[in-house]
Amino acid sequence: MPLSLTAEHADLAAVASEFAERFAGILDTRGQLDAYSTGGRPSYWSELVDNGLHALHISEEHGGQGGTVADTAIVVEEFGRRLVPGPYVSTVLASAAVAGAEECKASTRGLALFAEGATGALVMPSSALLAVATDQGWRLRGSAKVSSLLSAEYLVVGFNAESATRFALIDVQTPGLKRIAATCSDLTRDAGTLVLDGLVIDGEVILEGLYATYVETLQAALLAAEAAGVMRWAVEASTDYAKLREQFGKPIGSFQAIKHKCANLLIASELATAAAWSAAVALEQDATQQALAAGSAIEAAIVPSVEAVTEAVTIFGGIGFTWEHDAHLYWRRAITLAAQVSPLDDRLASLGRIAVELDRQIEIELPDEDPAFRQHIGKLLDVAATLVNEHDGGRWYSRGSQRTFLAENGLAAPHWPAPYGMGASPAEQVVISQEYFRHGIVQPTSVIGEWAMPTILAYGTEAIKEQFALPTLRGELAWCQLFSEPGAGSDLAGLSTRATKIDGGWELKGQKVWTSGAHAADWGICLARTDTEVPKHKGLSYFLVDMRSASVVVRPLKQPTGDSEFNEVFLDSVFVPDEYLLGEAGQGWRITATTLQNERTQISSGVSAGTEDAMRTLIRDRGFVGSEREAFTSLGQIVAISSAIGALNLRETLRQVHGIQPGAGSSLAKVAQARLSREAASRVLRLAGPATLFAEAPADAVTGQLGVPQVLLGGGTVEIQLNVIAERILGLPRG
The missing domain is CATH 1.20.140.10 (Butyryl-CoA Dehydrogenase, subunit A, domain 3)
Structure with a gap:
């Protein structure tokens, strides 16, 4: 999936893609490889400026489009996917840095220049650039390796002086500044060594209020967006090839080894896109959140892009290891992206120091929020906050408890339909989750009931809904899932538990295994085979089983940890009344799909998988x-x-x-x-x-x-x- 999350951003990505196809197609790029190493404005630059794609993040008062860096990241990603050549990324990096400074003489002048179409590059501060205070300002000496240096007309140069990091906007024609050409690893761009030999920086060119952490996050966000575009190409190109290329009389994409390669590429690509998006969002947050997001963008997007293209080449095989194939051009692009964020270990150690105490946080902002709805939820939770949860042996028993109040007011599972929930939309679920957090209340969960009950509400009779819904929400009933068997784990359709029709109901015989919480469950959702004469997935039916029945034997399985969370369950001629067959006989496979898909919208401002x-x-x-x-x-x-x-x-x-x-x-x-x-x-x-x-x-x-x-x-x-x-x-x- 692309970086875009809104219809407007999807439209912008389409515009960027169309522009790249018309003015910077890969065949044209290949035909001009020799020209890119010398720098200068590429042939498409005037059309780019006419379309405003270079100035999306520059305010309208300074001649730009009045958007954000996130808008520009959409274009960067698409241009990365299309391998658009030249100094676009280096230029928007430089101009976005200028846009992040306070209003000052240097920023006003710089934004106007970039809005008019000037090219630029960003030079991050390093120990190789030394600054000495003089009466005229700071005298800079040192060198730095810079992407698109030869194409740049203006540089945003970072340097450390008087225990602070400063940035200056410098014309490349300034005395004391020298650019030494070098062949860039990325054949679609130029690069060179910037040499500063006594260059004097005064207050006229200092970008006031521009902080190193912000610039580092900006660089990580845009380079990660480009890396995400490169990785999208790797996924799309290698997958398309795997569908067409045949070996041993079959498409290679039918071989499990190739399937896994392509799937792993997709996972890496999606993580890269998410990390790039997170870094772009962080530009509106504080410095610690910026540092956390920047580290993630580097480690989850920029660095893995090299390996992603390498893996794509292994799918292409020999043809991908030729000059004529486009793979090496994307490979080179990825290598240069990683080079710009080195050294990596220093960044990771710094990230770890912050992460000891802090998580990545993103507060969701809702479009067209209804204040009255938030106020209503807040008032209900005000009442809930005055109540306590009372329980006995894991069962809630006080109808005045907080859990009961939340259940009976639709807040235990607000995504369920009324009268048991609120039928809350995803946006309303966000509001409810935020209000839970604000009130310091943990939103209750019925665990397996989260999957079982929506299915019961969809297929059960009114009597069944009434029997199970509120007791489950109040925590009075616990559920387990009787699906897996010793001979049917991942191959769920291959299960052998039989359900035979008898007077008034069904007789279930079989064994289930790896059943979480069965030893504490009151009821179980169970798949059993009711017809052996049809294809195996069509002969299944969906039952509700009373786990307290004498014919249900639960045997806990002790795990290597010493715990017994899993169980094997023996169904020894268990009688299930007709009313506990959910839906109709033979509908089990379709109903199970409903169960597996019925997870609530998971909302959290904490952006972490919790593994740390x-x-x-x-x-x-x-x-x-x-x-x-x-x-x-x-x-x-x-x-x-x-x-x-x-x-x-x-x-x-x-x-x-x-x-x-x-x-x-x-x-x-x-x-x-x-x-x-x-x-x-x-x-x-x-x-x-x-x-x-x-x-x-x-x-x-x-x-x-x-x-x-x-x-x-x-x-x-x-x-x-x-x-x-x-x-x-x-x-x-x-x-």
Whole structure:
């Protein structure tokens, strides 16, 4: 999915794509490769300026379009996907930095110049650029490697002076400034070494109020947007090739190894897009949030873009390893993006230091919000805040409890239809979630009931709805899911539990396994085979089973961690009355799809997958071995990807809020989360060191590692999910 989340941004992406196709097509780019190394304005520049695509983020009073950096990021991503040559990205980086400064002589002049079409480049501060105070200002000496330096007419140069970082807008013709040409790794752009030899910077060119963290985040956001575009190309081009290229009489995309390569590319691409979006959003936030977002954009988008194109080449095979194929041009682009954010370890360690105490946060802003609705929810939660939850053995019993009040006022599951919920739209769910947070109340969950009850509300009789809905919401009934069997895990349609019609109902015989919470459940949703004469997925029916029945035997399964969250369940001639057959016999497969799809809109201002918590604890308690730098770098890497996964999930919420069809984000995030959990557990184990000799290892390092399979296997193995992503989302043929 592209960076755009709104109809307006989708339209802008379409305009950028059409522009690239008309004025900067890949064939034209290939025909002019020799020209790009010398710099200058590319042939399409005047048309670009006429269309205003260079000045989307510049205010109208300074001659721009009055938009935001997020608008420009949409174009950057699309231009990256199309491999548009020349200094577009370096120019918008420079002009966006100027736009981020306070109103001053340098910013006013710079914005006018860039709005008129001047080209530019950004030079980040570094120890290689030295500044010495003089009577005239600061005298700069040193050098820096700069992308699109030869094309730039103006430079935004960062330097450290008097314990502060400053930025200046400098004309490349200024005395004391020299540009030494070099062959850029990206053959569609130029590059060179900037040499400053006694260049004097005075107050006339200083960009007041422009801070290093902001500029670093800006750079990360736009370079990540371009990386996301490069990775989208890698996904699209390699997947299209896998559908057409045949080996052994079949399209190579039908082979599982290729399927998994393509699916993994898609996951990496979507994480990159989410991280780029998060960094663009962070430009409106404080410095710590900017630093967290910038680190994620670098680690989850810019750096992986190199590996993404490498992987695409392995799908193309030999043809992708030729000069004539476009792959190496995208590969080179990705390499130069990563080069501009080095050194990486320093950034990750810095990210880890911040992330020890802070999470990435994004507050959702709602279009056309109804203040009266928020006020109504606030008043209900004001009352709820005065109530307490009372329970006995895990069962809520006081009808005056907070849980009961929330259930009976539609706030326990507001996305359910009335009278049990509010039929809340995605936008209204956001409001409700925000109000829960503001009141310090945890929104209740019925766990498996979150999936079971929407299905019952869709297919059950009024009597069944009344029997189960409110008791479930009040926490009086717990549910489990009787789907998986010893011979039917990922292949759910292959289950063998039989349901035979008898007088007044059905007799169920069979075994279920890996059933979470069955030992504490009151009722279970159960799939059983009612017809063996039809294709296996058509012969299934959906039942509600009383788990307290004497014919239901639950045997807890002890896990390597010592816990017993899972169970095997034996259905020994269990009688299920007719009214507990949901829908009609044979509809089980279709009804199950409803169950699996009925998750509420997951709303949270916290943008994190939560996999870093154990590592945080380890560092806070100083239970790690090795250097602080190593510990912080490890945390930084995990937090960077965790934040990207959280941003991916949040983007799915925003799609719903904006009325856009949800994408594949939740499916992709599930795989990414499982893998990150595995990686995080391994890192915690390594950091804990010799302490893992004992069962009481810090940060639950041992039990965390032993619990990893639960994430990798639960809800379908990662490998099965990759097949599903490849076939259902990318459209690759079945094997």
